[in-house]
Amino acid sequence: MAELARVRVGTAYDVVIGRGILEAAADLVPATATRALLVHSGALPEVVARVREALDARGVRVVEGLVPDAEAAKTLAVAGDLWSLLGRESFTRTDAVVGVGGGTVTDLAGFVAASWLRGVPFVNVPTTVLAMVDAAVGGKTGINTAEGKNLVGAFYEPLGVVCDVDVLATLPERDFVAGMAEVIKAGFIADPRILELVEEDPASARGVGRHTVELIGRAVAMKARVVSQDLREAGLREILNYGHTLGHAIEQHAGYTMRHGDAVAIGMVFAAELAHRSGLIDSALLARHRDILSLVGLPTTYAGAPLDALLVAMGRDKKTRGSTLRFVVLEDLAQPTRLVGPAPELLQSAYDSLGTTA
Numbered sequence: 001m002a003e004l005a006r007v008r009v010g011t012a013y014d015v016v017i018g019r020g021i022l023e024a025a026a027d028l029v030p031a032t033a034t035r036a037l038l039v040h041s042g043a044l045p046e047v048v049a050r051v052r053e054a055l056d057a058r059g060v061r062v063v064e065g066l067v068p069d070a071e072a073a074k075t076l077a078v079a080g081d082l083w084s085l086l087g088r089e090s091f092t093r094t095d096a097v098v099g100v101g102g103g104t105v106t107d108l109a110g111f112v113a114a115s116w117l118r119g120v121p122f123v124n125v126p127t128t129v130l131a132m133v134d135a136a137v138g139g140k141t142g143i144n145t146a147e148g149k150n151l152v153g154a155f156y157e158p159l160g161v162v163c164d165v166d167v168l169a170t171l172p173e174r175d176f177v178a179g180m181a182e183v184i185k186a187g188f189i190a191d192p193r194i195l196e197l198v199e200e201d202p203a204s205a206r207g208v209g210r211h212t213v214e215l216i217g218r219a220v221a222m223k224a225r226v227v228s229q230d231l232r233e234a235g236l237r238e239i240l241n242y243g244h245t246l247g248h249a250i251e252q253h254a255g256y257t258m259r260h261g262d263a264v265a266i267g268m269v270f271a272a273e274l275a276h277r278s279g280l281i282d283s284a285l286l287a288r289h290r291d292i293l294s295l296v297g298l299p300t301t302y303a304g305a306p307l308d309a310l311l312v313a314m315g316r317d318k319k320t321r322g323s324t325l326r327f328v329v330l331e332d333l334a335q336p337t338r339l340v341g342p343a344p345e346l347l348q349s350a351y352d353s354l355g356t357t358a
């Protein structure tokens with residue numbers, strides 16, 4: 001058991017990154033808790049068993065909250081099933097929710113914790129790269145609706161986040177790489193050293209390699225800095241949405257069958273095209289987007305829908321004001337800004353460029 005890094009998020013909680021540290025999740029559950037709802041998808045029985053045993057050892061009675069895998073977990077029906085379970089088990093405000101899994105599980109578990117009795121303690125045990133660096137950190141919880149991604153949710157912070165890098169050994173490469181989209185996002189918006197590390201050793205972005213722990217640590221630290229200043233997304237926090245305006249619309253259009261990280265990768269290329277075509281970034285920075293995303297195996301092209309089919313969902317993006325779309329774009333590396341109300345022709349030409357490999 002080794003703790004490798006600890007990142008404080010605001011004044012509220014720590015994200016601990018280490019090896020063999022899963023059991024630490026049980027220590028984060030308040031001493032007053034007599035029950036814990038263990039939310040997981042059944043995909044990682046050994047990981048869940050270790051957390052369950054650690055809770056048992058503390059005298060906390062574990063209630064199994066088995067949910068569907070991936071985006072199928074983030075629905076009103078699944079949240080409703082968990083609320084019913086909490087009701088049947090008479091969960092009180094001193095009891096806890098523990099989410100063990102990828103970002104879909106931690107988003108759902110956090111939302112259920114935020115809404116049950118208007119808020120009960122919860123702990124995150126992220127098991128994907130994406131959940132470690134992003135979803136489990138920062139207090140955004142929620143579910144999807146047919147109309148859009150994360151349209152229902154709450155800002156609600158965990159008591160702590162335990163990232164055990166050892167669990168990534170079983171993560172399929174495609175899911176590992178999808179999580180790296182959010183790490184690369186952190187590189188473009190705030191921490192260019194991330195981009196250098198990936199370019200130097202792309203293997204560390206495809207599976208656990210020599211730079212992986214540093215990549216995770218840097219991305220977590222970046223997110224912690226941002227959310228510590230702007231938990232409720234009054235302004236600064238919007239930068240974390242780089243690539244998400246189009247990305248979320250693609251996910252909704254595809255019926256939530258595409259990996260979030262893949263959609264965000266495409267969305268970042270789109271945002272870079274918007275910035276380049278608006279005279280904000282040069283062709284080298286635009287090319288760096290396509291190059292680094294391709295280097296790790298992320299998609300950079302998309303022709304799955306006409307732009308018109310995505311504009312409705314983009315209109316429901318949380319950054320939209322009235323009917324004015326707002327995109328996070330770069331004006332230079334690590335200098336994010338907003339592009340407000342881009343002309344339809346600009347949107348179309350940037351979008352058309354995604355249909356090619358140019």
Ligand SMILES: NC(=O)c1ccc[n+]([C@@H]2O[C@H](COP(=O)([O-])OP(=O)(O)OC[C@H]3O[C@@H](n4cnc5c(N)ncnc54)[C@H](O)[C@@H]3O)[C@@H](O)[C@H]2O)c1
Pocket residue numbers: 041043044069070071074101102103104105107127128129130131134135136137138139140141150167168169170171172175178179182260261
């Ligand atoms: N709340 C936030 O701030 C925030 C930030 C980023 C993303 N998200 C959300 O996170 C979700 C995506 O999360 P994700 O990419 O982790 O997807 P996911 O939760 O669907 O996990 C991907 C797949 O990996 C499997 N898996 C998980 N851990 C594993 C492991 N260690 N070994 C083997 N298989 C494993 C899962 O069972 C699943 O099939 C999206 O819904 C997205 O909207 C939220």
Ligand SMILES: O=C(O)C(=O)C[C@@H](O)[C@H](O)[C@H](O)COP(=O)(O)O
Pocket residue numbers: 134138140149150182233237238240241244318
């Ligand atoms: O934490 C944030 O803020 C983010 O925007 C991080 C994103 O990577 C994440 O996908 C988030 O869930 C998107 O939030 P939303 O508010 O656009 O639904």
Ligand SMILES: [Zn+2]
Pocket residue numbers: 134182244260264
């Ligand atoms: Zn995201």
